[in-house]
Amino acid sequence: MQDKYQPIDINATGAEAARTAFGNQVAYCAKAGAPITARICAAVGQLLDRGEGGQLLDTVRGWTGAPLADALPLRLAGGLHALHLSGAEPALAAIYDDQPGADDVAIIAAAIHNHEAALLPWLDGPPQTNEAGRSANFIAAMPWLAEQGLPPRFECLEIGSSAGINLMLDRYHYDLGGVQVGPVPGAMAFRPDWQGNPPPDRAIKIASTKGCDVAPVDLTDPAQALRLKAYIWPEHTVRFERMAAAIAEAGRSPPDLVRMNAADFVEAQLARPQAPGTTRVLMHSIVWQYVPADQQARVTAAMEAAGARATPDRPLAWIALEANRTVHLHELVVRLWPDDGEPVMLARAHPHGASIDWRV
Incomplete structure (x- = not known):
């Protein structure tokens, strides 16, 4: 996964723009002191790379808007974090507790496939980033x-x-x-x-x-x-x-x-x-x-x-x-x-x- 931003038009669309948006989010999170969120986005990026199936990941690949401008990675990261906070997917604790050696890709793949119906609505609107x-x-x-x-x-x-x-x-x-x-x-x-x-x-x-x-x-x-x-x-x-x-x-x-x-x-x-x-x-x-x-x-x-x-x-x-x-x-x-x-x-x-x- 990239450790620096790739130049990208914020309004770019298409599958490659979606993939680059996740990579840029990893770089952004690493710079902002957010290694756990970086792990989440990196794992999703690897799933996109290997062609992992399912309605949610297909929606991400076929995103009709601009993935970077729409903060698509953070929409999905929010949904996954909600699964962890609610206790709906206990395996996510290995990532959210920042445990080394965890198979992040396998954990995120299972969470997405087990809770696809719950995660899909998180893609419908922009993140609420009130701070x-x-x-x-x-x-x-x-x-x-x-x-x-x-x-x-x-x-x-x-x-x-x-x-x-x-x-x-x-x-x-x-x-x-x-x-x-x-x-x-x-x-x-x-x-x-x-x-x-x-x-x-x-x-x-x-x-x-x-x-x-x-x-x-x-x-x-x-x-x-x-x-x-x-x-x-x-x-x-x-x-x-x-x-x-x-x-x-x-x-x-x-x-x-x-x-x-x-x-x-x-x-x-x-x-x-x-x-x-x-x-x-x-x-x-x-x-x-x-x-x-x-x-x-x-x-x-x-x-x-x-x-x-x-x-x-x-x-x-x-x-x-x-x-x-x-x-x-x-x-x-x-x-x-x-x-x-x-x-x-x-x-x-x-x-x-x-x-x-x-x-x-």
């Missing part, structure tokens, strides 16, 4: 926006909210290179490994949060919570602790989350009156690749049209933590209006919030 640690990026960007002269009172709109964990970002505490933000101790506390200068030490206020998802997850439903846990890479135990904290917090007061696609949501929210002295912010993390191209165009057009109407007392900002697939790193990028709306890269960051390399 509370990403909220540190959103919060770090807000004092920077205030430093540029935007009102430090923020109305936050999020697309691809999944379970709405990042919609509760005002309930968490953050240590951002020594700059303290949020309640103490907070429902969760984040202290990413910080590189570079700290963000501006400016007080901010979250006036409101509202988000959307095409398939929102109710954290108070144990079955839905299990699905969300299945998408957490098993190596990252702290993320399971955060998920438990988020479930408890949602039980106290659920996030404001609606079932809607990104474009419809952004257009509707931007059409609403904006309070004076408030910065309206669109934010999202590790979701843009899952938004269909036509919706990406509509969101961008709506934001730029609203930006043209923005005023110093009613400004608009766009905060995105997304993958730069040219350099294979994740970047925190902002746009703001009534400024020129040109993208500014504030940081490069770990996709799960472990580190932030501040660049401004």
Whole structure:
């Protein structure tokens, strides 16, 4: 199995694109400290290579979309992890306990064939990769926006909210290179490994949060919570602790989350009156690749049209933590209006919030 990325068009289709997507996922997981997930994806890749039969693997080979853009490897990895978490396939423990010498390919082949009907629906939708640690990026960007002269009172709109964990970002505490933000101790506390200068030490206020998802997850439903846990890479135990904290917090007061696609949501929210002295912010993390191209165009057009109407007392900002697939790193990028709306890269960051390399 490859140990580095192969150049591939993210929108490439076909059996070879599917195979390369699994290989790239192995390389990505190895780089991100996720050897167990790498083992899972490597085993599936070997099954594809040897022509293993069955409806599920045939579906993967014949994927009609773009396997990399659709995160096809992570869809299947989520289903397999759910089998392990539920105890439905005990043999998977050899891999998830990271035991050496296990026959990963045989174990995964058996799991797929034994539970094909249960695994097939996991291919139907994108991974729900909600991660509370990403909220540190959103919060770090807000004092920077205030430093540029935007009102430090923020109305936050999020697309691809999944379970709405990042919609509760005002309930968490953050240590951002020594700059303290949020309640103490907070429902969760984040202290990413910080590189570079700290963000501006400016007080901010979250006036409101509202988000959307095409398939929102109710954290108070144990079955839905299990699905969300299945998408957490098993190596990252702290993320399971955060998920438990988020479930408890949602039980106290659920996030404001609606079932809607990104474009419809952004257009509707931007059409609403904006309070004076408030910065309206669109934010999202590790979701843009899952938004269909036509919706990406509509969101961008709506934001730029609203930006043209923005005023110093009613400004608009766009905060995105997304993958730069040219350099294979994740970047925190902002746009703001009534400024020129040109993208500014504030940081490069770990996709799960472990580190932030501040660049401004």
